Amino acid sequence: MISHSLPPQSGTPYLLANLPSKEKLVHEFRGKSLTGLRTPALVIDRAVFARNCARMHKSARAWNANFRAHVKTHKTTEGTKLQLVSLADKTSAVVVSTLMEGWNILLSGLVADGTVQDVLYGVPVSPNKLSDLAALSDALAVYGGVVRLMVDHPDQVQALEKFNLDQNRQVPWSVFVKVDCGGKRAGLITSSPEFKSLLLCLVATHATSIHGFYCHAGQSYASTSLPQASSFLSAEVQAVNEAAKLAKELLSSSVSGHTQPFVLSVGSTPTAHAFSEPSSEVLAQLKIELHGQLELHAGNYPILDLQQLHTNLVTHERVSHRVLASIISYYPGRSEDGGDEAMCDAGAIAMSKDTGPSGGFGDVVGDIGKGWKLGRVSQEHGVLVRKEPMVRDSERGLTGGDGGERLELGTIVHLVAQHACLTAANHPWYYIIDSDIEGGDEKVVDIWIPWKGW
Numbered sequence: 522m523i524s525h526s527l528p529p530q531s532g533t534p535y536l537l538a539n540l541p542s543k544e545k546l547v548h549e550f551r552g553k554s555l556t557g558l559r560t561p562a563l564v565i566d567r568a569v570f571a572r573n574c575a576r577m578h579k580s581a582r583a584w585n586a587n588f589r590a591h592v593k594t595h596k597t598t599e600g601t602k603l604q605l606v607s608l609a610d611k612t613s614a615v616v617v618s619t620l621m622e623g624w625n626i627l628l629s630g631l632v633a634d635g636t637v638q639d640v641l642y643g644v645p646v647s648p649n650k651l652s653d654l655a656a657l658s659d660a661l662a663v664y665g666g667v668v669r670l671m672v673d674h675p676d677q678v679q680a681l682e683k684f685n686l687d688q689n690r691q692v693p694w695s696v697f698v699k700v701d702c703g704g705k706r707a708g709l710i711t712s713s714p715e716f717k718s719l720l721l722c723l724v725a726t727h728a729t730s731i732h733g734f735y736c737h738a739g740q741s742y743a744s745t746s747l748p749q750a751s752s753f754l755s756a757e758v759q760a761v762n763e764a765a766k767l768a769k770e771l772l773s774s775s776v777s778g779h780t781q782p783f784v785l786s787v788g789s790t791p792t793a794h795a796f797s798e799p800s801s802e803v804l805a806q807l808k809i810e811l812h813g814q815l816e817l818h819a820g821n822y823p824i825l826d827l828q829q830l831h832t833n834l835v836t837h838e839r840v841s842h843r844v845l846a847s848i849i850s851y852y853p854g855r856s857e858d859g860g861d862e863a864m865c866d867a868g869a870i871a872m873s874k875d876t877g878p879s880g881g882f883g884d885v886v887g888d889i890g891k892g893w894k895l896g897r898v899s900q901e902h903g904v905l906v907r908k909e910p911m912v913r914d915s916e917r918g919l920t921g922g923d924g925g926e927r928l929e930l931g932t933i934v935h936l937v938a939q940h941a942c943l944t945a946a947n948h949p950w951y952y953i954i955d956s957d958i959e960g961g962d963e964k965v966v967d968i969w970i971p972w973k974g975w
Contacts, residue, residue: 527683530652535624538974546950546968553965555845555954556933561871562845563948564935565595567967568957569841570823571603578610581817583798584807589641589786591820593618594942595951596971598629604823605636614639616818620650623657623668625972632664641669641735645699645707648680655690669732673699673708675722682728693728697735697786698768702760704737711763724771724779733784733813734764757787758815765812783813794822794834826941827884828877837886843935844871844883844944848928849902856906862896863905863928867936869898873943883936884908890934892926905934945971 555564574590581588590604592615605612615637617623623640631637640661642654658668672678681694698719699708709716723729736757765783772779799807807815821829825840846867855862872882872895882903883895896906905928928934938944945951951969955961 527651527680527687528649531649532653532656533620533624534974535621535628538621538972540970540973541950543968543970546970550952550965550968555952555963555965558845558952558965560845560847560933561867561948562952563871563945564843564845564952564954565824565969566841566962567603567953567955568961569839570600571607573823573825573839573841574603575607575609577817577819577822578607578612580794582610584815584817585804586815586817587614587784588612589614589616589639589816589818591616591618591643591818592622592626593643594820594824595945595969596622596625596973597951597969598625598631599953599967599969600823601626601629601631602636613637614641614816616641616643616820618643619972619975620653620657621972621974627657627660632661632666635664638664638666639669640666641671641697643671645673646670646677646681648677648684651680651684655684655688658692667695669695669697671699671707671735672696672723672729673701673719675719678719678722678726678729682726685728693730695732696723696729697733697784698723698731698764700734700736700760700764702736702756706737708736711760711767716764717767720768720771724768731768731779731783733786733816734761734768735786735818736761737787737789737818754787758785758811761785761787762810762812769812784816785811785813786816786818788818794829794832821942824941824945826944827879827937827939830937831878837937840937842938842941842945843886844938845933846871846903846936848905848930848932848934851928851930856910858910860907860910861927863893865895865903865905865934866901867895868900868902870900870947871944872898872903872936872938873940873947874898875938875940875943877939879939881906881939883938885934886937887935889932890926890928893928893934895936 578588590612592601613636617640623642626632626637626640654668661668701708701710709719723731762785765785768783824842825835829835844867846865848863849866850864852862876882881894881896882898885891885893892908893905894908895903897904952965953967953969955966958966
């Protein structure tokens, strides 16, 4: 239960974030060759990023679904624009994971120019952030925008009710109810008594307006095929649809203040990639069975990484990022299998310590260093090992190693990260290339500066 009074309120120090100057960075690096950059350096191919965004828009449109872009992977003005407006379609709805993202979307002018009109704060709302959320909501409302919250516990609803009462706030909070479809990250299972209690709490108050139901199958990242990812997608749709059905049963047609039809928001990057072209029969059946308007959400898809490659739903050509790293030492025969190892200047702070089903912390791609992966990481450096172990043959000695040639000191290798979201969070800015421009894949054409903090 929420205490009698709300906890002390915290604010977002967006005016104190002290981000680097884009103008100075562009002046310093635009036109510079990638070989001349200080490593480690995160590079993003804008052309590939944009094509991934257009592909996602096309998938959502094929299903007659709205699209909501999660901006937490890159956290930039430029990336958000590409996610929302592509050659295939456009949307104005986003998800943010931090209030720093929300405030910077406003400060960047994306709300004022109409690019962003709908901002969902994508984690269950904390009672000590309500004053900040109210200020952001009021600021967006000036331009016709709206802030939406996520709830999965009655105490959150009571906190919103208490805040509105204390502040004499007449505007109800627009909320998504978070539904758990098996991932056990956040949300409630629709068959649980707790879910019904939450719905009853929401129906009984004037402090909130149910906008829809939101599901994220985090467990879908373990998919290794289209059928597996599709099964997770089906589970997401079934969960939010069942939630909407239960809510409609609790609401009489005379009750106002709640969105009708409800928005049924589903997605993760793997399940979003499972959105293949539907048949007209499937679309007709969905129209009959759904208790609301379908919405697709995803975030990692513009950049992608080794985790997404492991799902077998995307190809290497669609991965838009690389981390450049320099070889700083070499150790012949040091590995346990007798193979060579090399040290590079990209460690945990450049790559993160996330690993994945493919093993290691990143794979070397491109012509230089093919056959090597980042096998171990310390804070500021990592150890490269061959992807395939060496095998001792009685006649030929050590063989194998996946053809990983000797790496010379000073050589720059290109790494694809296991988890692009955490890797991007480690870098102060991104070097942007554009493979659609002549020579644009070898030199810097822009700099994107991510929003830092919470």
